[in-house]
Amino acid sequence: MTSPTAPPPGRRRFKTFRAVSALTLREMESTYGQSPGGYLWTILEPAAGIALLSIVFSLVLRSPALGTNFAYFFATGILPFMLYTGVSAKMAQSIQFSRPLLAYPALTFTDALLARFLLNSVTQLLVMLLVIVGIILFYNLRPIIDWPSLFLGLAMLLALTASVGVMNCYLTSRFPIWGQIWAVLNRPMFILSGILFIPENVPARFRDWFMLNPVAHITSQIRKGFFVTYDAVYVQPVYVFVISCVLGIFGMLFLLKNYQFILQR
Known part of the structure; x- marks a missing residue:
């Protein structure tokens, strides 16, 4: 009877899970554990923005584009947009943030990307849930x-968030000035993503150009879920998924090809 053989030295089970878990804990400590309030500010920031927009627009309009409650309408647009911008920005900095650890063979850039995506996506989804449920309870909707x-x-x-994050991770790591360029390009996105209005209210001659923005499709689709009477006839999910696949695949290919060069810079 032969005795069981031990696994080869240096090989560990659940290597990716261990690496992502360690990087996630490090991210939680550095992002939310260094300042008073931590996660509380993550909730208060969008809540304050929604409250401000609700007050301003309620003074000049009788009702929002959908429904009768301004806070509920703006929350269904602002919170998804904050997830998109916040998580993709975090992913774009994955290699810079974890550069000292990526010198170890046990860690790869995919572990860093996955850790940042999972932690920040779950955090923003929980914020979305808490804020929207709070609005529903507060206004008795x-x-x-x-x-x-x-x-x-x-x-x-x-x-879309994951794919933009992957592509921006490559561009930011390879060309540091890209972070500033992206910030400038992204400034009009708050207006162009259909947060303050719906595509159906955009003049017909501009609507086709407006719907080239995949985030506008996402905002309308999510609002279709929150407002059951809203048809969202201009939403094309396939368009968003195709853009996501193209950006994600090319971003990963560029990272795989240039990863060692980026680390040695």
Whole structure:
């Protein structure tokens, strides 16, 4: 009878899980554990923005583009947009943030990307849940939620966020000035993503150009989930998923090809 053989030295089970878990804990400590309030500020920031927009628009308009509650309408647009911008920005800095650790063979850039994506996406989704539920309870709303439409919108949101984060991780690591260029390009996105209005209210001659922005499709699809009477006829989920696949695949290919060069810079 032969005795069981030990695994080869240096090989560990669940290598990726261990690496991602360690990087996630490090991210939690550095991002949310260094300042008073930590996670509390993550909730208060969007809540304050939603409250301000609600007050301003309620003074000049009788009702929002959908429904009757300004806070609920703006929350369904601002919170997904904050997830997109916040998580993709975190992913763009993955290699710079974890550069000292990536010198170890046990860690790769995919571990760093995955850790940042998972932690910050889950955090923002929880913030979205808490803020929207808080608005519903505070205003005693009775929304009818279309769950399949909502889940489709969230899938579109996470796919685009991950792909933009991967591509920007390569561009930022390879060309440091790209971070500044992207920040300038991204400034009009708050207006162009359909947060303050819906595509149906955009003049027909501009609507086709407006819907070239994949984030506008995501905002409308998520609102279709929160407002059951909203049809969102201009949303094309396939368009968003195709863009996400193209950006994600090319971003990963560029990183794989240039990873060693980036680390040695």
